[in-house]
């Protein structure tokens with residue numbers, strides 16, 4: 001019987017297999033950041049161990065880093081200590097680090113791919129659940145806990161029990177104005193936040209094949225929001241072209257060898273998935289969340305649902321609690337929801353294409369009175385590219401704040417937070433209670449919807465703006 | 477991980493059930509960057525009460541905690557185990573532990589011993605009437621002994637017991653596969669990327 005993409009990558013990394021024991025898997029790339037690594041390095045020290053493969057390990061600072069005044073000492077002593085600890089650990093153990101102020105610094109899941117370190121057929125881990133992002137390259141990439149971080153540092157392997165496999169096939173083409181973010185929000189709404197539990201999801205079908213690498217990363221990034229361990233997309237010409245020319249991409253004969261291997265990384269025709277879901281891309285529209293988990297989303301043209309409309313008692317209760325927390329009432333049109341803050345950034349939507357998309361909507365327009373718009377590039381490289389294209393000027397001319405790279409308001413570990421009761425349209429990935437600041441209310445949206453919402457001060461799509469603007473697609 | 481064969485020390489009776497991980501170590505301690513230094517956070521809220529068992533001078537230096545049923549419920553934070561160890565505990569005895577807490581404890585070499593509630597009651601009485609009572613937790617013989625007469629055997633799955641006796645954590649076990657890992661590494665394609673360029 002044939003094998004799925006995920007099974008092929010898994011099989012190629014088995015170091016040791018024994019009856020009744022988990023497989024020992026080899027890890028090709030280990031990404032580190034300041035929050036989940038300190039105790040792991042501590043464990044190495046305590047046991048007199050070293051990092052087995054510093055040449056397969058890389059660290060960056062992202063969660064705690066400020067996005068303003070980065071040349072000044074970090075005000076919060078706890079955040080400062082976490083960053084200083086990472087710096088000391090990397091220096092002591094010989095791990096490559098891109099600290100605040102470095103040209104390669106940025107959100108860990110933006111940095112790996114842009115350096116060309118994330119490649120098809122690899123196993124990639126990080127003490128961070130959004131490691132699933134790297135699956136966009138046909139890599140098997142998943143988040144791990146601090147004990148496992150230590151395990152990988154010491155051994156470059158992990159004992160793992162196999163995952164189940166799920167196919168999400170997206171047929172047809174996405175309509176104009178509908179983005180990867182809308183698609184993944186629709187997928188999560190469909191399968192539920194727990195629907196992917198225990199699975200590696202492979203996204204496939206015409207709509208997926210047509211996506212750019214950055215859009216594919218947006219999709220795989222949010223696999224974890226459906227409860228899945230990982231998301232994957234089979235590598236193809238789009239993948240190979242994205243990698244060419246990047247710092248760590250193979251060249252010459254190595255490239256030929258790599259590409260011929262990468263071409264084998266496709267689910268066999270006769271392979272069987274444990275579960276399959278089919279989504280019709282042509283029926284999709286801009287999608288936003290109304291609740292406090294990423295599965296609570298609807299097309300922007302819809303209204304806040306009535307909790308009583310949920311058949312499942314658990315979902316009904318969750319919806320009631322969500323409406324209460326979000327300060328919304330059933331039946332309210334989503335387009336009427338006013339926002340105080342717009343956040344464009346994160347490992348979901350903080351790459352150059354995302355900034356271009358937001359800039360194209362806001363160019364020549366202004367951020368509505370009373371609305372604060374933060375644009376936070378996912379990495380310094382993204383920021384430099386955006387500046388080279390003049391996007392920073394587009395944002396600041398519209399009244400948005402152009403910030404330094406990092407996780408920022410995605411989780412508000414740095415000073416970028418929502419005040420209690422404040423409401424955001426955010427391109428990030430989690431709308432959990434308090435995620436962006438205590439009492440803050442989050443609506444997950446695409447970069448285009450974020451920019452349009454900044455202009456109107458309410459949840460909006462570009463089509464809701466000046467409809468005479470010929471540059472905008474009709475009928476969205 | 478340190479091997480655990482047998483341990484003898486004085487014990488603290490903690491007459492509470494359902495001790496959750498939030499009680500063992502409150503969330504604000506999770507900002508720390510080490511596995512050490514959690515001892516002051518251990519049972520932080522309860523320790524504000526001077527009458528709390530851990531505050532009584534007669535139990536100072538005790539290394540065995542005898543707790544009520546369902547110890548370690550709640551979140552998966554490994555910090556709960558670290559806090560108990562940092563404080564000086566080598567073993568915790570209870571009639572039932574939460575699964576995740578138990579997994580974490582065995583990973584870190586903190587022995588969690590399940591005894592029937594009647595045995596826990598006896599240990600509470602013994603250690604309350606004479607706080608100098610020494611309790612022995614013997615993993616080799618799989619039994620707990622205390623005072624002149626208390627002797628109670630316990631179960632622990634063979635694999636976990638073996639790892640504790642040998643002082644093996646997952647990492648030590650994997651390091652035994654050095655040959656397989658090295659062989660795998662030797663066969664990795666040269667096109668795979670490296671973060672460091674020599």
Ligand code: SF4
Nearest residue numbers: 130346347407410411
């Ligand atoms: S951007 Fe957000 S989701 Fe991504 S790594 Fe940072 S905090 Fe996590």
